[in-house]
Amino acid sequence: xxxxxxxxxxxxxxxxxxxxxxxxxxxxxxxxxxxxxxxxxxxxxxxxxxxxxxxxxxxxxxxxxxxxxxxxxxxxxxxxxxxxxxxxxxxxxxxxxxxxxxxxxxxxxxxxxxxxxxxxxxxxxxxxxxxxxxxxxxxxxxxxxxxxxxxxxxxxxxxxxxxxxxxxxxxxxxxxxxxxxxxxxxxxxxxxxxxxxxxxxxxxxxxxxxxxxxxxxxxxxxxxxxxxxxxxxxxxxxxxxxxxxxxxxxxxxxxxxxxxxxxxxxxxxxxxxxxxxxxxxxxxxxxxxxxxxxxxxxxxxxxxxxxxxxxxxxxxxxxxxxxxxxxxxxxxxxxxxxxxxxxxxxxxxxxxxxxxxxxxxxxxxxxxxxxxxxxxxxxxxxxxxxxxxxxxxxxxxxxxxxxxxxxxxxxxxxxxxxxxxxxxxxxxxx
DNA sequence: CGACTTTGACCCGCGC
DNA sequence: GCGCGGGTCAAAGTCG
Numbered sequence: 001x002x003x004x005x006x007x008x009x010x011x012x013x014x015x016x017x018x019x020x021x022x023x024x025x026x027x028x029x030x031x032x033x034x035x036x037x038x039x040x041x042x043x044x045x046x047x048x049x050x051x052x053x054x055x056x057x058x059x060x061x062x063x064x065x066x067x068x069x070x071x072x073x074x075x076x077x078x079x080x081x082x083x084x085x086x087x088x089x090x091x092x093x094x095x096x097x098x099x100x101x102x103x104x105x106x107x108x109x110x111x112x113x114x115x116x117x118x119x120x121x122x123x124x125x126x127x128x129x130x131x132x133x134x135x136x137x138x139x140x141x142x143x144x145x146x147x148x149x150x151x152x153x154x155x156x157x158x159x160x161x162x163x164x165x166x167x168x169x170x171x172x173x174x175x176x177x178x179x180x181x182x183x184x185x186x187x188x189x190x191x192x193x194x195x196x197x198x199x200x201x202x203x204x205x206x207x208x209x210x211x212x213x214x215x216x217x218x219x220x221x222x223x224x225x226x227x228x229x230x231x232x233x234x235x236x237x238x239x240x241x242x243x244x245x246x247x248x249x250x251x252x253x254x255x256x257x258x259x260x261x262x263x264x265x266x267x268x269x270x271x272x273x274x275x276x277x278x279x280x281x282x283x284x285x286x287x288x289x290x291x292x293x294x295x296x297x298x299x300x301x302x303x304x305x306x307x308x309x310x311x312x313x314x315x316x317x318x319x320x321x322x323x324x325x326x327x328x329x330x331x332x333x334x335x336x337x338x339x340x341x342x343x344x345x346x347x348x349x350x351x352x353x354x355x356x357x358x359x360x361x362x363x364x365x366x367x368x369x370x371x372x373x374x375x376x377x378x379x380x381x382x383x384x385x386x387x388x389x390x391x392x393x394x395x396x397x398x399x400x401x402x403x404x405x406x407x408x409x410x411x412x413x414x415x416x417x418x419x420x421x422x423x424x425x426x427x428x429x430x
Numbered sequence: 431c432g433a434c435t436t437t438g439a440c441c442c443g444c445g446c
Numbered sequence: 447g448c449g450c451g452g453g454t455c456a457a458a459g460t461c462g
Contacts, residue, residue, distance in 0.1 A: 214433080215434075215436080216454070216455075216456095217436090217455080218437075219454095221452075222451060222452085230454075234434090242453095
């Protein structure tokens with residue numbers, strides 16, 4: 001019993017801090033009561049004490065066995081998920097290869113088109129009946145942007161890169177990034193702002209994403225009284241990655257973090273999982289800018305789509321889960337992908353039930369997902385202890401970070417190619 | 431003392 | 447051309 005209680009205390013420690021001393025007192029009381037019931041009252045009678053100890057040992061053993069069994073089951077489920085992930089990944093890779101082939105052919109055709117005409121691969125879906133949407137659905141603004149990028153690509157290909165003065169510093173950073181990237185076409189992709197926004201419930205000023213950040217500015221953006229903070233990655237000097245952090249106006253508990261750029265250094269374990277996903281999302285966005293689903297502003301990551309710049313790609317991971325973290329910013333597609341993690345993480349008990357570790361992305365978030373399930377007075381009493389422990393472990397951010405990192409690492413190793421927006425993100429998972 | 435945060439100034443793009 | 451807003455810089459302050 002003591003073991004269970006201490007486990008609960010450990011896993012809920014941070015939450016206790018959040019919710020005040022109330023729960024701690026509650027646990028303390030329970031502990032004291034049990035001690036009184038099992039120990040102190042019978043302290044005079046040693047034989048009864050021994051038998052009670054035996055009983056409690058047996059109970060402990062059975063409880064531990066139950067825990068072990070549950071962990072085994074959990075392991076099985078996790079394995080199944082990994083297998084499924086791998087399977088999905090290979091399926092998507094096959095689709096991607098086909099699309100890449102088609103797009104390559106279309107690119108050749110497009111180059112032969114007279115100037116001013118719309119290349120076929122931008123106008124229509126290149127070979128995928130079920131893939132993506134036509135660029136015609138995009139706004140004029142976005143089309144102009146697309147034209148601008150195409151011009152730039154052409155200039156680069158012709159060795160004429162005199163357009164730089166028109167770019168702001170950030171874009172120059174992107175040029176720098178492009179220079180690092182080994183693939184020329186991928187480099188041109190980086191000229192486009194690769195942004196991934198993450199919406200997540202978070203009480204702290206920033207999400208703990210495993211990276212080290214330095215704040216370099218703060219602004220009150222128009223339309224939102226909450227200041228927007230600007231951070232720069234300081235894990236390695238010269239790392240071009242930046243992030244903006246701002247609270248959501250509608251729901252102050254939601255933190256919107258926008259990542260921009262690619263790390264040029266190895267990442268910590270927790271950051272690897274996050275960065276991999278963010279990079280994959282960003283890469284995906286860059287390659288799928290023509291495929292916004294304008295009907296609802298949602299783009300399904302699990303669905304392969306037309307890839308107008310696919311010749312620029314090396315290897316990309318498509319996130320094989322269907323979940324809320326897959327939407328193109330519906331207000332402004334040019335602002336990149338929005339990964340909405342506010343649903344999957346708010347209640348990990350249900351997530352854990354249907355999904356072994358809840359939302360795969362939520363692993364690197366700093367939120368406390370178990371707050372709704374275990375900490376309220378009396379609520380946990382109707383759960384078995386083992387269930388509580390399992391849930392607590394599964395909802396432990398560190399555990400989820402480890403799982404997410406492991407999956408990412410597994411996928412990367414399997415493929416033999418790290419993923420990023422043109423730069424390798426090394427696996428630092430153990 | 432170095433790393434980090436704060437904050438006003440500055441730069442640049444964009445719309446009118 | 448001008449004003450506005452977003453993004454960045456850099457000096458001063460803070461902290462461990």
